Amino acid sequence: MSGRESKPSMEQLAALCKRRGFIFPGSELYGGINGFWDYGPLGTELKRNVREAWWEAMVRLRDDVVGLDSAIIMHPRVWEASGHAEGFTDPMVDCRSCRRRFRVDQLYENLGIELEPGSVADMSLKLPADARCPVCGSRELTEPRAFNLMFRTFVGPVEDDSAAAYLRPETAQGIFVQFHNVLSVSRMKIPFGIAQIGKAFRNEINPRNYTFRSREFEQMELEYFIKPGTDEQWHDYWVEERLKWYRGIGLAGDHLHRYVYGKEELAHYASACVDITYDFPFGAQELEGVAARGDYDLRRHQEYSGKSLEYFDAESGRSYIPHVVEPSAGVDRIILALLCEAYREEWVPREAHAGSRPEIRPVEPGTNPPEGLEKRTVMGFSPRVAPIKVAVFPLLKNRPQLVEKSRRIFEELRQHWTAFWDITGAIGRRYRRQDEAGTPFCITVDFQTLDDDTVTVRDRDTMQQERFTVSELPRVLEQKGLP
RNA sequence: GCGGGAGUAAUUCAGUGGCAGAAUGUCAGCUUCCCAAGCUGAACGUCGCGGGUUCGAGUCCCGUCUCCCGCUCCA
Numbered sequence: 001m002s003g004r005e006s007k008p009s010m011e012q013l014a015a016l017c018k019r020r021g022f023i024f025p026g027s028e029l030y031g032g033i034n035g036f037w038d039y040g041p042l043g044t045e046l047k048r049n050v051r052e053a054w055w056e057a058m059v060r061l062r063d064d065v066v067g068l069d070s071a072i073i074m075h076p077r078v079w080e081a082s083g084h085a086e087g088f089t090d091p092m093v094d095c096r097s098c099r100r101r102f103r104v105d106q107l108y109e110n111l112g113i114e115l116e117p118g119s120v121a122d123m124s125l126k127l128p129a130d131a132r133c134p135v136c137g138s139r140e141l142t143e144p145r146a147f148n149l150m151f152r153t154f155v156g157p158v159e160d161d162s163a164a165a166y167l168r169p170e171t172a173q174g175i176f177v178q179f180h181n182v183l184s185v186s187r188m189k190i191p192f193g194i195a196q197i198g199k200a201f202r203n204e205i206n207p208r209n210y211t212f213r214s215r216e217f218e219q220m221e222l223e224y225f226i227k228p229g230t231d232e233q234w235h236d237y238w239v240e241e242r243l244k245w246y247r248g249i250g251l252a253g254d255h256l257h258r259y260v261y262g263k264e265e266l267a268h269y270a271s272a273c274v275d276i277t278y279d280f281p282f283g284a285q286e287l288e289g290v291a292a293r294g295d296y297d298l299r300r301h302q303e304y305s306g307k308s309l310e311y312f313d314a315e316s317g318r319s320y321i322p323h324v325v326e327p328s329a330g331v332d333r334i335i336l337a338l339l340c341e342a343y344r345e346e347w348v349p350r351e352a353h354a355g356s357r358p359e360i361r362p363v364e365p366g367t368n369p370p371e372g373l374e375k376r377t378v379m380g381f382s383p384r385v386a387p388i389k390v391a392v393f394p395l396l397k398n399r400p401q402l403v404e405k406s407r408r409i410f411e412e413l414r415q416h417w418t419a420f421w422d423i424t425g426a427i428g429r430r431y432r433r434q435d436e437a438g439t440p441f442c443i444t445v446d447f448q449t450l451d452d453d454t455v456t457v458r459d460r461d462t463m464q465q466e467r468f469t470v471s472e473l474p475r476v477l478e479q480k481g482l483p
Numbered sequence: 484g485c486g487g488g489a490g491u492a493a494u495u496c497a498g499u500g501g502c503a504g505a506a507u508g509u510c511a512g513c514u515u516c517c518c519a520a521g522c523u524g525a526a527c528g529u530c531g532c533g534g535g536u537u538c539g540a541g542u543c544c545c546g547u548c549u550c551c552c553g554c555u556c557c558a
Contacts, residue, residue, distance in 0.1 A: 010551080011551070031549060032550080094557095142556080205556060267558080349518080395516065426519075426520065428517070428518030444517065
């Protein structure tokens with residue numbers, strides 16, 4: 001894990017997120033509910049921007065990717081085909097050494113011990129003595145546990161096993177199941193991809209680290225279908241594409257890493273997997289997994305559905321089941337990374353004057369601010385993802401001319417960007433409020449505005465002001481980086 | 484899942500069995516020609532929730548939920 005100079009504590013970050021309206025604890029009115037979180041006004045905008053940045057990069061600006069929005073609840077057989085239902089009813093054992101998972105009754109079988117019929121699904125079944133991992137031979141096995149990580153529900157009013165269904169634990173299966181329909185309507189040729197953003201649900205044993213591991217979360221997944229044999233080249237391509245994208249939304253390059261799975265860590269059907277990790281305050285953790293999954297998923301669905309999912313390649317005149325490379329990102333984890341990246345505390349001058357460049361110093365933890373300086377908290381979001389792009393103020397609220405003029409400018413700018421208008425309290429307070437919201441620019445209407453139609457544009461990071469005429473504001477703000 | 488710590492206003496926290504508090508923030512007004520200024524006023528709490536002990540519980544006991552830390556786990 002590479003260093004970051006000053007890590008915010010997760011408590012500080014959570015306090016700011018709640019105070020400013022990024023993230024609230026779920027169902028807080030009733031004492032909260034473990035593993036569920038709500039996004040407030042600012043968090044919602046932030047999340048929208050992240051989704052849109054992904055959709056733009058992955059779908060809108062590409063010729064070879066189309067979108068899909070599939071249902072959260074799917075036919076239960078989908079999860080048998082995908083392998084997710086395995087372990088839902090049977091106790092499972094994990095090998096700590098090679099990360100593979102087995103039904104506990106198989107371990108008995110391997111040792112030549114016969115189990116009574118019906119005891120296969122017995123949740124009290126213990127690990128047999130002398131149990132070894134059937135693959136790597138290790139004794140490092142976990143105790144048997146039920147792996148019902150899918151949320152179960154019922155379709156229709158009767159709560160009968162035959163009506164059981166599951167909230168999807170990943171969005172990817174919707175893509176595989178609709179592969180053939182999308183292919184036939186989109187006139188896509190391999191290589192091409194199908195992208196989807198949506199909620200997924202996992203009944204995690206132990207949600208931790210703020211929103212990092214939640215029971216309800218949002219995924220952005222691409223399934224990129226390729227010609228067999230080109231897996232490695234496309235896998236490399238997508239890892240690099242995705243890293244570029246993370247840098248583009250403002251995550252520093254030296255906080256991002258690749259975790260390359262060793263052969264023994266890979267799922268049996270995967271030929272490669274790279275996690276893109278971010279240096280969170282609680283350690284380097286996965287934002288996205290990019291996996292080369294071969295033809296496993298489509299082949300399984302072909303097998304379980306009995307319908308052909310082959311692709312006819314006109315160039316070679318051959319049919320085959322496409323292989324797939326899957327970049328699968330967690331929206332909420334990206335949000336958390338952006339919040340961690342953006343959070344900073346600084347010592348800034350008590351007084352500032354238009355034109356001069358204020359001296360800004362990083363906070364030395366555990367010390368008081370030097371004479372004449374005070375602490376400010378800033379969320380340094382990239383303009384691309386900042387929830388509010390620009391705020392507009394009158395210098396004083398008891399001068400109707402200033403208030404009206406600022407309102408007109410606000411009405412104009414909100415046509416282009418998410419804007420905010422604030423007339424309450426002192427001007428400095430309004431600046432600081434926007435600093436905590438991460439707003440890149442604040443525009444102030446003062447008395448000079450009434451003479452020459454110029455306003456000040458205050459930069460969040462430098463706290464410096466420049467004057468521009470009102471008419472050139474959209475162009476200037478765009479030049480300064482507003483998307 | 485195990486062990487430890489914590490939960491009082493929006494936030495940070497004080498409150499030694501006897502009236503529910505402070506600072507900051509928020510809102511309104513006044514003031515103010517640019518960085519959380521000042522003045523006045525206001526709102527804000529079933530002290531996480533539920534039981535128990537007690538004349539009386541934020542405080543003691545039991546249970547439970549939530550959060551944090553460490554282990555464990557993590558498609």
